[in-house]
Amino acid sequence: METLLYLTLLISGFYTPSSCLHQYHLITNNMNWTDAQSYCREKYTDLATVDDMEDLNRLITSVSSYGQEHWLGLKKGDTLKWNWSLADRRFYREGETEFRNWDTGTPQNGNCALMSTAGLWYNTSCDDQHHFICYDAFAGKQDTNLTYVLIQENKTWIDAQSYCRQNHTDLVSVRNQTENTEIEKKISLRKLPVWIGLFQDSWIWSDQSDSSFRNWQSGRLSTDQSPAVETPDIPQLKRQVVRVKMLPKDQHLNLSDAAVQDSILQEIRNKLKDQGLPADIKVTWKKQPDGKVFHKEEEGSPKKEEEEKMKKRMMTKREL
16 A cells, blocks of 8 residues: 655644644655554644634635645544534524434435524435535625625535635535525525534544634545645734633633623724724734633642742842
């Protein structure tokens, strides 16, 4: 059997109370996937995980000067699981990733999901060609009603996903019955089923991340090899992740409350605007793997102890 060798792309990650930042490092030694995984785990954290298009664009920028393919931390596992194409966890409330509206007797054969004009779902081959529904996250900000965009072109599921990501946000996720009914109304007069963003695969990330993000090249959804990231000419997106330490005056303030978090974000946006940054700058919370934004800093934690040491140093300098 031929052994594939690629340059290795690894991830060194660290978690903070308000964010998770992936740091990507390029390793220019040729290795097979298993050796690359071992190397990354020994020297850093693990092979690279990609959570969303922003991660992918940043990663592509970091390797764009190398005309090769690079290993990612994605590997085919043993258990099939249904996922949504739109992988951003902030888009879903608790339980919404699990909403399904399967027709009787489904799912059966096929790894990609269609919605019928009756609003019921069934699965079929991802290589079939159908019309599809895109989700546009920015439609509401532009005072339009095009949150759900019906594309009346026949495409495979992968090509439909690529179209939606290039022209809108992603293939549509259906999070609850209300959204299912809204999309059903949009397609009922067309008398044709449409692709939605639900797909099934067994791929797993090396670092055990539950990210459902995939960006397969057309025609390679069922590839048996561990994937490698390529370097197409994609514009760079800039993102900065910062840690925020909250010291609320009201000790009873619930920082887990979504309304409280939204209020804090709005204050941050206003501050940034006052400092001359663009009004349309996107500011969001980055959730940790447990789904929380904030964690209470416990007494005796390494970070707490370091802060106390710093305070003592400052006091000593003042005394001198």
